[in-house]
Amino acid sequence: MSEKILLIDGHSILNRAFYGLPDLTNSEGKHTGAVYGFLNILFRTIEEEKPQYLTVAFDLKAPTFRHKMFEAYKGTRKPMPEELREQVPLIKEMLTAMGVNVVTKEGYEADDILGTLARKSEAAGMDATILSGDRDLLQLATDKVMIRLPKTVRGKTTIEDYHAQQVIEKYQVTPPQIIELKALMGDSADNIPGIPGVGEKTATKIIVEYGSIENAHEHLEELKPNRARESMREHYDMAQMSKALATICTDSPIEFSYEKAKLGNLYTKEAFLLCRQLEFKNLLNRFDSAAVQEDTLEQEFFTCADLAGCEALFAKAEAGKTAGVSLVTENGRVFGAGLALNEEEIYYIPVEGMITEGYLCGKLEGLLHKVSESNTENIMKSNTDDVKKDPENEISDVNTDGTLKYDKKCVCALDVKALLKHIKSDDPMAVFDAGVAAYLLNPLKSSYTYDDMAKEYLNGRILPAREELLGKKTVEKAWEESAEGLAAWACYMAYTALACRKPMCEALRDTGMWNVYTQIELPLIFTLDSMEKWGISVKSEELKSYGEKLSVRIGELEKQIWQQAGEEFNINSPKQMGVILFEKLGLKGGKKTKTGYSTAADILEKLAPEYPIVKDILEYRQLAKLKSTYADGLVGEIAEDGRIHSTFNQTITATGRISSTEPNLQNIPVRMELGRLIRKVFVPEEGYVFLDADYSQIELRVLAHMSGDEKLIQAYKEAQDIHRHTASEVFHVPFDEVTDLQRRNAKAVNFGIVYGISSFGLSQDLSITRKEAAEYIERYFETYPKIKGFLDGLVEEGKEKGYVTTMFGRRRPIPELKSGNFMQRSFGERVAMNSPIQGTAADIIKIAMNRVYRRLKDENLKSRLVLQVHDELLIETCKEEIPQVSAILEEEMKGAAKLSVELEVDMHQGNNWYEAK
Structure with missing residues (x-):
């Protein structure tokens, strides 16, 4: 061969x-x-x-x-x-x-x-x-x-x-004749002009018959079609040039x-290290780790599997200033822990023999409590005369009264909330969360792994990723088969959390986000942990009843849609639906793709006002999603205690908003009544009611404050209907004569401006021409002139600095502003306008959450914060505590930020979430 x-x-x-x-x-x-x-x-x-x-x-x-x-x-x-x-x-x-x-x-x-x-x-x-x-x-x-x-x-x-x-x-031609084809038909990708009026089909026919452009030119009078003959006659020199260009x-x-x-x-x-640097984790398993592995910390890793050694190890950790910890868990089960005392003493403690899950978690809990007690003693001893910022201490900070905001003794982890699932602690001063710090410093990433943190904050240090140590094994499988890999993984996580503390804290200070970290995000870990542990009670029988109501309505809609279509078809099939709507019924506005007509929501929503069948299809889709996601989906999420324990994600969104998963309780549809009814299944336990407090127009109020626009600020100070006020100003009609339509349009502009809406986007939202939408936006900026300058300033700031900031200093990087792609740049400009506003609103609700949670705890109330949905807090409130909790919500939500316009809170009470909302 x-x-x-x-x-x-x-x-x-x-x-x-x-x-x-x-x-x-x-x-x-x-x-x-x-x-x-x-x-x-x-x-x-x-x-x-x-x-x-x-x-x-x-x-x-x-x-x-x-x-x-x-x-x-x-x-x-x-x-x-x-x-x-x-x-x-x-x-x-x-x-x-x-x-x-x-x-x-x-x-x-x-x-x-x-x-x-x-x-x-x-x-x-x-x-x-x-x-x-x-x-x-x-x-x-x-x-x-x-x-x-x-x-x-x-x-x-x-x-x-x-x-x-x-x-x-x-x-139909030989390989060398490909050159002849290119000479006639050209190739724009390679700058080969060809001759005018000759495409691939004609060029192929000519070359098949004559073999070359030279022979074709010799038989010029015989060439067909006429257009090709005349083109060859007039542009033969171009064909020759094109042939030379095409010849390799x-x-x-x-x-x-x-x-x-x-x-x-x-x-x-060398390739392995470069793949790591570029973060091609899926390619790393192609390399022989033994052949490419650089010097690692593993020589400093030890396994401590006996009780006496474990006792001595934790005693040493409690006596020291800091320790890095990692808990190796899966599906609620603890398999071991990593404990880093310093760079030379890093231990793996497996759950085996006398070291049980309960014992290990108890020792970690004891370590946190010991650290917490030490910090409390330090603060009690502090005063303005003897407390100064310690240059050797990377995370000390001093309040105006001389007390330490955050003392140096702490436990470092990559994910403190993951620890709190297994151990109790309620002292933000006792921990450093490297994952939250990394998120603040770069909120655009999808995950924050220890190997990425080490590379970024430990001078490019390359540590093996989880995939390299465990492959695709589950933790349980690795625990059974590969104790060495699991031990290394636990140790690397504990080491990274400890070692990254100093550089990350310095980076937080350098970027102006130290206060965001210590005063908002760090306390939030404990607030969210409490919410997850409490969960929210669900009436399973109500859920079943709700599902039945949806099924009835879905069945009705199905028959209505079939009747209007004149035949039965699979409503869940976009391909079949496209044929029915745009071919059989002849609806205008269909967009055909390679796989058929698009039936995306934005296309159908434009058709809905004119065609009842489309309106029914949209309702059918919404209800079908409600049934599968909530009526059916929530049943599997109910725990043994009858409550749903959603996970609140702190490090997902680039703007700083909290998201929830498993299940997502923040995305329940509320535009239709049947969607809102799902809230009826969420109920407080006996002896309690729900208090629901919602910020009123928080993002518009933030916009008024940050822009400093006097007209908008004055409208809020006079407690006017802000949308009616905007309509009055924009459409030049007296306040009392503003129509409902004008108010609705003004509302769309008000909220659209917050999100950097374009004239095209507004025209789509209001079903008006792009010209009319542009006029609305222009009038809006004439009405509130400082808003235009403020938003333009944010875009310029983003271009100059590469990021924009919230009122509290949270940064949002915007690499899209430097993109060579127009659509990407336009997206970046919208992000630059929206992120400081939405991010500030997110900061405010987090501050309010933390304060409400702390007040409920400090005042020894039975009531508890159970849910946050964007600008809304839900408190499961003991009936005897309703007046006290109402006052706490009012005080802490309104007092979360000092704006030039007052923060307003709408509060309601109910025996289920629907009633309270």
């Missing part, structure tokens, strides 16, 4: 990966998606082709020898997007780290290099495979040279393979060594 060389068109495959995959960025903000896609294509091709030699060719920026011949066509290619351009040196660095032979030649394109190497290899008796997205390379196909062309179909990449025979079968050079003067091109071990230590 002949040896084989794999030749890759570097820019072409990188370009295909860039446009074929979602854009990725690592924690440093580098775009990496094209590099990741390139590597996946490379690995797969090597596995399929099994070559002995490998070379990747790249273009250079200098004009090629071909394009120098034709100045009119030089430099007309579409410029490379910046997000792709910055990945070219990255892929070259990666290939070099893998030992891959990379070839460039000034004045020659990659396909000239590939053509030269393919012919050279063929002459040497080798097989050659060329991987490229450029069909020009089909001219090189022979029995020994195969061209592989990646093609994306419905989001999936397939490969088309061409030897000479496959080219003939597909294009197969004897480029390049230096090449098969020894350098020999395919060796791609999975080098």
